[in-house]
Amino acid sequence: MLRRHNYDLIPSSEITSESLYHERRAFMKLGASAALLGTSPLMAALGFEKSKSALELTSYDQITTYNNFYEYGTDKESPAKLAKNLKVRPWTLTVGGEVQKSLTLDIDSLIKKIPLEERIYRFRCVEGWAMVVPWVGFSLASLLKQAGLTSKSKYVEFETLFDPLQFPQQSKSFGNIPFPYREGLRIDEAMNPLTILAVGLYGKELLPQNGAPIRLVVPWKYGFKSIKSIVKITLSNHQTRSTWNQIAPNEYGFYANVNPSVDHPRWSQARERVLGKFFKQDTLAFNGYGNQVAHLYKNMDLRKFY
Ligand SMILES: Nc1nc2c(c(=O)[nH]1)N[C@H]1C(S)=C(S)[C@@H](COP(=O)(O)O)O[C@H]1N2
Numbered sequence: 001m002l003r004r005h006n007y008d009l010i011p012s013s014e015i016t017s018e019s020l021y022h023e024r025r026a027f028m029k030l031g032a033s034a035a036l037l038g039t040s041p042l043m044a045a046l047g048f049e050k051s052k053s054a055l056e057l058t059s060y061d062q063i064t065t066y067n068n069f070y071e072y073g074t075d076k077e078s079p080a081k082l083a084k085n086l087k088v089r090p091w092t093l094t095v096g097g098e099v100q101k102s103l104t105l106d107i108d109s110l111i112k113k114i115p116l117e118e119r120i121y122r123f124r125c126v127e128g129w130a131m132v133v134p135w136v137g138f139s140l141a142s143l144l145k146q147a148g149l150t151s152k153s154k155y156v157e158f159e160t161l162f163d164p165l166q167f168p169q170q171s172k173s174f175g176n177i178p179f180p181y182r183e184g185l186r187i188d189e190a191m192n193p194l195t196i197l198a199v200g201l202y203g204k205e206l207l208p209q210n211g212a213p214i215r216l217v218v219p220w221k222y223g224f225k226s227i228k229s230i231v232k233i234t235l236s237n238h239q240t241r242s243t244w245n246q247i248a249p250n251e252y253g254f255y256a257n258v259n260p261s262v263d264h265p266r267w268s269q270a271r272e273r274v275l276g277k278f279f280k281q282d283t284l285a286f287n288g289y290g291n292q293v294a295h296l297y298k299n300m301d302l303r304k305f306y
């Protein structure tokens with residue numbers, strides 16, 4: 001079962017740009033991969049349903065060849081080249097810590113059981129580039145509810161697979177990135193309906209460079225919060241670790257909400273370049289999702305909690 005939702009707040013004027021049309025046709029032809037996303041005939045569900053989003057999708061090619069995945073290197077091209085053989089099956093995801101019932105989940109059983117939906121989201125990297133991605137996934141809240149929250153479930157920590165044989169940079173002892181990559185959210189951020197775990201994009205199973213088989217997507221935060229290839233989710237009663245915050249706390253905050261009025265110490269965050277576009281555009285507060293999430297921070301100084 002796949003439901004289509006547009007969480008795009010920009011007033012929508014239906015667009016059917018030529019490239020959007022061709023992209024939709026292109027992934028319609030890839031019907032075989034739908035089977036990989038569980039029992040639902042993904043492609044049929046999406047059909048030629050016109051997108052009501054005012055957002056123009058970034059091309060599949062751009063999304064899958066321009067990546068940040070430091071386990072493979074720091075440049076944008078390495079992930080697509082080196083990630084091809086990442087072993088994404090079998091894949092086990094655990095949910096534990098401060099929950100009522102710990103879960104050990106096989107990725108395929110999970111995908112079969114949980115209803116998938118498409119979410120078209122803006123995505124903004126802290127480096128100043130941006131894109132629009134039609135993710136396929138489910139709300140993180142729906143998974144956390146299965147484990148059951150307690151009064152001690154105050155933060156959520158996510159961890160990427162640690163496997164130096166597969167992730168070459170994890171064995172570089174002189175690297176300055178402490179692997180495994182970890183990210184965290186406050187529980188209300190984690191339970192917000194915008195927060196999803198993605199297993200696909202453009203109706204196809206995620207490619208390894210985009211964080212297969214399962215990655216977080218938090219559209220109102222800088223991209224580094226959206227951790228890839230997750231094996232472990234741990235609920236905690238205290239603020240959890242965040243890799244970039246650990247590396248450079250003065251540059252990368254725990255919250256990392258997209259905020260055009262708080263510059264990175266080394267560059268402005270006021271504008272962004274959308275992949276495939278020539279001109280820059282203004283960056284929006286909370287990446288344009290303020291209506292859904294600004295209330296989470298109403299008593300916080302966002303210059304201090306950046
Ligand atoms: N495990 C892991 N997750 C990660 C990263 C990483 O290096 N390792 N990079 C982050 C950053 S900085 C960004 S911008 C996004 C990029 O996602 P994409 O390559 O799918 O566009 O992934 C995030 N998740």
Ligand SMILES: [Mo]
Pocket residue numbers: 068125126127222223224
């Ligand atoms: Mo990023």
